[in-house]
Amino acid sequence: xxxxxxxxxxxxxxxxxxxxxxxxxxxxxxxxxxxxxxxxxxxxxxxxxxxxxxxxxxxxxxxxxxxxxxxxxxxxxxxxxxxxxxxxxxxxxxxxxxxxxxxxxxxxxxxxxxxxxxxxxxxxxxxxxxxxxxxxxxxxxxxxxxxxxxxxxxxxxxxxxxxxxxxxxxxxxxxxxxxxxxxxxxxxxxxxxxxxxxxxxxxxxxxxxxxxxxxxxxxxxxxxxxxxxxxxxxxxxxxxxxxxxxxxxxxxxxxxxxxxxxxxxxxxxxxxxxxxxxxxxxxxxxxxxxxxxxx
Numbered sequence: 001x002x003x004x005x006x007x008x009x010x011x012x013x014x015x016x017x018x019x020x021x022x023x024x025x026x027x028x029x030x031x032x033x034x035x036x037x038x039x040x041x042x043x044x045x046x047x048x049x050x051x052x053x054x055x056x057x058x059x060x061x062x063x064x065x066x067x068x069x070x071x072x073x074x075x076x077x078x079x080x081x082x083x084x085x086x087x088x089x090x091x092x093x094x095x096x097x098x099x100x101x102x103x104x105x106x107x108x109x110x111x112x113x114x115x116x117x118x119x120x121x122x123x124x125x126x127x128x129x130x131x132x133x134x135x136x137x138x139x140x141x142x143x144x145x146x147x148x149x150x151x152x153x154x155x156x157x158x159x160x161x162x163x164x165x166x167x168x169x170x171x172x173x174x175x176x177x178x179x180x181x182x183x184x185x186x187x188x189x190x191x192x193x194x195x196x197x198x199x200x201x202x203x204x205x206x207x208x209x210x211x212x213x214x215x216x217x218x219x220x221x222x223x224x225x226x227x228x229x230x231x232x233x234x235x236x237x238x239x240x241x242x243x244x245x246x247x248x249x250x251x252x253x254x255x256x257x258x259x260x261x262x263x264x265x266x267x268x269x270x271x272x273x274x275x276x277x278x279x280x281x282x283x284x285x286x287x288x289x290x291x292x293x294x295x
Contacts, residue, residue: 005114005118006117006118006121007121009084009088009117009118009119009121009122009125010121010122010124010125010167011125012087012088012122012125013080013084013121013122013123013124013125013126013127013129014125014126014129014130014131016032016083016087016122016126017125017126017127017129018129020032020035022129024132025128025132025136025153025154025155026076026127026153026154026155026156027126027127027128027129027154028076029076029079029080029083029123029126029127030076030079032083032126033063033079033083036061036083036086037061038061038062038063038083038086039060039061039062039063040062040063040064040065040079041062041063041064041065042064042065042067042075043064043065043066043067043068044067045067045068046068047066047068048066048068050066050103050104050105051065051066051074051078051081051104051105052064052065052066052078052079052081052082052103052104053082053101053102053103053104054082054085054086054095054101054102054104055100055101055102056092056095056096056100056101057100061086063079063082063083063086065078065079065082066078069255069256070254070255071157071254071255071256072155073151073155073156073157073158073160074157074256076127076155076156077123077127077156077157077160078104080122080123080126080127081104081119081120081122081123082104082119083122083123083126084118084119084120084121084122084123084126085102085104085115085119087122088115088118088119088122091115091118091119094115095115104116104119123160124160124163124164124167127154127155127156127160128150128154128156128160128161128164130167130168132154133150133154133164133165133168134168136149136150136153136154137149137150137165137168137169139170140171140266141169141171141173141264141265141266142165142166142169142171142173142264143173143247143249143262143264144227144229144249144251144262146165147161147162147165147262148161150164150165157253158251158253158260159175159177159253159256159258159260162175162187162260162262163175163187166187166188166189166192167189169189170191171189171191171264171266171268172189172191172192172194172195172264172265172268173188173189173192173262173263173264174186174187174188174189174192174237174261174262174263174264175187175188175260175261175262175263176201176212176237176260176261176263177253177258177259177260177261178207178212178216178258178259178261179216179257179258179259180216181206181207181213181216182204182205182206182207183201183202183203183204183205183206183207184203184258185201185203186200186201186202188200192263195234195242195244195268196234196238196240196241196242196244197240198234198238198239198240199238199239199240201237201238208236208237209236210232210236210237210248211228211229211230211232211248211250212248212250212259212261215228215250215252215259216259221252221259222252222253222254222257222258222259223252223254223255224252224254225251225252225253225254226251226252227249227250227251227252228249228250229247229248229249229250230247230248231245231246231247231248232245232246232247232248232263233245233246234246237263244265244267244268245265245267246263246264246265247262247263247264247265248261248262248263249261249262249263249264250262
């Protein structure tokens with residue numbers, strides 16, 4: 001999956017939020033679906049295993065979402081993800097090649113198909129446009145407090161908010177979601193990746209000897225949404241040579257059954273004038289009109 005396609009999917013989400021008149025948080029995916037005459041229905045809470053889905057039936061479209069996870073942020077992201085399948089070029093056609101219904105598991109999971117990843121990035125752009133995110137997190141380091149504030153303002157999950165903050169913040173940060181002593185998935189900001197030659201934290205990789213690993217040994221930490229903060233190093237997490245000090249902040253994600261870890265430091269500033277980032281933004285802008293849709 002090319003990075004450019006994911007950036008374009010996210011950009012399309014941002015443009016859709018703007019087109020629908022959302023110039024402040026929160027962006028309401030249910031209202032957007034209603035404006036498109038898309039029926040949105042909750043799935044019974046005893047039906048587990050998927051986050052939601054979209055149904056194409058003739059000229060009618062329906063979206064359903066899971067209710068077994070007690071989180072408005074999760075449900076809003078799921079509906080936004082399904083809207084990605086509706087709005088993104090080629091998604092309806094790809095889905096209807098095999099069946100009129102498509103089941104999704106939204107949430108940036110490693111190993112997801114290309115259209116699932118594109119829908120995730122559309123959802124993140126729709127619910128948390130870059131401009132609005134930057135207004136909340138500012139230009140300084142985005143730690144856990146800033147991510148919690150963003151999640152509250154945008155009415156999004158902590159995980160989605162953390163990943164979006166990492167995408168928009170100039171300061172290096174890493175986001176790791178874990179369960180037990182294993183990594184579920186990780187997201188590193190571009191500036192964080194440049195800190196050294198880092199070993200990527202893949203799904204199923206063991207957690208290092210760390211605050212997060214100790215935190216996960218107490219199930220109540222996860223269930224009750226406890227938070228803890230400590231110190232670690234870049235070398236400890238990413239098997240590199242640079243022993244750069246990092247703040248390690250971890251929070252339990254409640255009914256999700258996972259923990260969210262944020263690695264950052266006010267000692268490692270990003271470069272707001274990064275040429276590579278500027279080139280990417282210029283490329284997105286130049287291509288955006290070609291991807292505009294007239295739904």
